[in-house]
Amino acid sequence: MNLRSGRFKGRMTSDAASYTSSLEFDHRIFGADIKCNLAHTLMLQEEGIISPEDAQAIIKALKTLEEDGLEALELDPSVEDIHMAVENYVTRRIGEKAGFMHTAKSRNDQVATDLRIALKEEILVIMEGLVTFIQDIVEMAQGNLETLMVGYTHLQHAQPTTFAHHLLSYSQALKRDYQRLEDAYKRVDLCPLGAAALTTTSFPINRERTAQLLGFSQILENSLDAVSSRDFITETVAALALLGITLSRICEELIIWSSYEFGLLEIGDEYSSTSSIMPQKKNPDVAEVARAKATSIQGELVTILSVTKALPQSYNRDLQEVTPHLWKATDTARDTLQLVHEMLSSVKFNQKRGAELAAANFSTATELADLMVREKQLPFRVAHQIVGRVVSTALEEGLRPDEITSHFLDQISLEVIGEALDIGEELVEKALNPLEVVRSREVPGGPAPIMVQECIQNLKNWMKNK
Missing domain, CATH: 1.10.275.10 (Fumarase/aspartase (N-terminal domain))
Structure with missing residues (x-):
C-alpha cells in the first residue's frame, strides 16, 4: 500500500x-x-x-x-x-x-501508545535489576560490619568508617534511582490510544476498554496532549541519567581504590584487562568504559530536551527523532547497571589495608575533640583548636595517632588555653582507636555495626514488596 x-x-x-x-x-x-x-x-x-x-x-x-x-x-x-x-x-x-x-485510529496515537507499552517493559527490567543489585550489596555489607576503612571528604582522610557503611551508601543511592523510575512509570502508564490524529473521532469508541486490554492504569484525558506529549520519555531518561551518575560514581571509586596507591580492593580479573606493552598491568577497563557510557545518558537527555523544547501542539514529525535517543538511554542504563553490579560483586576488599588507612593520618581527630567536650565541657570550637594543634605538632614530630598520650594532650592544651585537660589515658586511647570510634557512632545512619544492621534490615523490608 x-x-x-x-x-x-x-x-x-x-x-x-x-x-x-x-x-x-x-x-x-x-x-x-x-x-x-x-x-x-x-x-x-x-x-x-x-x-x-x-x-x-x-x-x-x-x-x-x-x-x-x-x-x-x-x-x-x-x-x-x-x-x-x-x-x-x-x-x-x-x-x-x-x-x-x-x-478511528491514527499513527499519531498509535506510536505514542506503542512507545509507552515498550518503555513500561524496559523500566520494569531496569527496576528489577536495581533490586537485585541492592540485594547483593546488602549481602556484601552483612559480611563487612567491622571491616575498617577511612571515609573521605575532598578525597582526603576524614573519619573512620566501615566497608559495610560505605557499601550501603551505594544501596541508598540505587534505591532512590529505583524510586524515581517507579514514579516515572506512573506517567508512562497512561494510554493515548483513541486520541486519533489529535481530536479523537466521531466513532463511538471505548478508550477505557483499549487501555484495559493493553494494561494501562488510565487514559490520557486530553487528545492533543495524548499524541504530542513526550515528557514521559524525558522524565524516564532524566531518571536514567541520574542512575548513570550513581553508577559512574561507583566506577570512579573502584578505579581509584584498585590503584597501587590506595590498594583498598582488587577488581575481578574478568572485569579487567592488561597492557599491550606492559605485562604487569591490571587495568580497570570495564569500570572506565562503564564510567563513560553511564554518563553518556546525560547526552541523550539533553538531545531529547532540545528536540521537544519548542514544538507547537500537537504532533510534529520531530518527535520521531526522540525515539532513538530513548532506546540508547534505556540500553545503556540496563547494560551498565548489569556490568557494574557484576563487577562490584567480584571485588575483593583488602581488610589489612583498610584498617591501616583508618588508623593513619588522624582520621579519629573529631572523636578526640568530642571527648574533650564530653569530659571537660569545653566548647567544641576550643576543643577543635586544641586537637588541630595536637595534629600539627604530632606531624612535625613524626608521631602516629596511637602514640598520642594524655600527657601530650596536656602539653598542647597548656599552650592553647593555659591549663591541662587531665583526661585519663584509657579514654584518650579509646578515642584514637578507629574501631572504637566506629562502634560509638550509634546514631541512625552511622557506621556502628548495630546501626548498619538496622539499615540492612530496613532495606530487606523494603525489598520484600518489590
Missing part, C-alpha cells in the same frame, strides 16, 4: 524516504504495535464499529505476524514506519478489509 497515492501524484525520492523513515529503530516497538492493533480491533468489534468477521480476520493475521516475527515484514524505507509495514502485512493476507483496523 502506498500511503501517498491518494493525495500525491508521485512517490518520495529514495533519499527523502530513507531520511524520514523510522524503520531503523521501529523494531523496538514491533511487539507493542501488534498488541495495540489487537486491542483496538477487538474494541472496534465489541462496540459494533466493524463486523465480527472482519475483526476476527484482522486479529488472526496479527497473531500470525506475532508468531512469525519481524522477519515476516517487508521493511522498505518507502513504507515509512513499522505501523504501515504491519498494516501492509495484514493487507497481503486478508485483502483491503485490513484497512478496517485503522478505523
Whole structure:
C-alpha cells in the first residue's frame, strides 16, 4: 500500500524516504504495535464499529505476524514506519478489509501508545535489576560490619568508617534511582490510544476498554496532549541519567581504590584487562568504559530536551527523532547497571589495608575533640583548636595517632588555653582507636555495626514488596 497515492501524484525520492523513515529503530516497538492493533480491533468489534468477521480476520493475521516475527515484514524505507509495514502485512493476507483496523485510529496515537507499552517493559527490567543489585550489596555489607576503612571528604582522610557503611551508601543511592523510575512509570502508564490524529473521532469508541486490554492504569484525558506529549520519555531518561551518575560514581571509586596507591580492593580479573606493552598491568577497563557510557545518558537527555523544547501542539514529525535517543538511554542504563553490579560483586576488599588507612593520618581527630567536650565541657570550637594543634605538632614530630598520650594532650592544651585537660589515658586511647570510634557512632545512619544492621534490615523490608 502506498500511503501517498491518494493525495500525491508521485512517490518520495529514495533519499527523502530513507531520511524520514523510522524503520531503523521501529523494531523496538514491533511487539507493542501488534498488541495495540489487537486491542483496538477487538474494541472496534465489541462496540459494533466493524463486523465480527472482519475483526476476527484482522486479529488472526496479527497473531500470525506475532508468531512469525519481524522477519515476516517487508521493511522498505518507502513504507515509512513499522505501523504501515504491519498494516501492509495484514493487507497481503486478508485483502483491503485490513484497512478496517485503522478505523478511528491514527499513527499519531498509535506510536505514542506503542512507545509507552515498550518503555513500561524496559523500566520494569531496569527496576528489577536495581533490586537485585541492592540485594547483593546488602549481602556484601552483612559480611563487612567491622571491616575498617577511612571515609573521605575532598578525597582526603576524614573519619573512620566501615566497608559495610560505605557499601550501603551505594544501596541508598540505587534505591532512590529505583524510586524515581517507579514514579516515572506512573506517567508512562497512561494510554493515548483513541486520541486519533489529535481530536479523537466521531466513532463511538471505548478508550477505557483499549487501555484495559493493553494494561494501562488510565487514559490520557486530553487528545492533543495524548499524541504530542513526550515528557514521559524525558522524565524516564532524566531518571536514567541520574542512575548513570550513581553508577559512574561507583566506577570512579573502584578505579581509584584498585590503584597501587590506595590498594583498598582488587577488581575481578574478568572485569579487567592488561597492557599491550606492559605485562604487569591490571587495568580497570570495564569500570572506565562503564564510567563513560553511564554518563553518556546525560547526552541523550539533553538531545531529547532540545528536540521537544519548542514544538507547537500537537504532533510534529520531530518527535520521531526522540525515539532513538530513548532506546540508547534505556540500553545503556540496563547494560551498565548489569556490568557494574557484576563487577562490584567480584571485588575483593583488602581488610589489612583498610584498617591501616583508618588508623593513619588522624582520621579519629573529631572523636578526640568530642571527648574533650564530653569530659571537660569545653566548647567544641576550643576543643577543635586544641586537637588541630595536637595534629600539627604530632606531624612535625613524626608521631602516629596511637602514640598520642594524655600527657601530650596536656602539653598542647597548656599552650592553647593555659591549663591541662587531665583526661585519663584509657579514654584518650579509646578515642584514637578507629574501631572504637566506629562502634560509638550509634546514631541512625552511622557506621556502628548495630546501626548498619538496622539499615540492612530496613532495606530487606523494603525489598520484600518489590
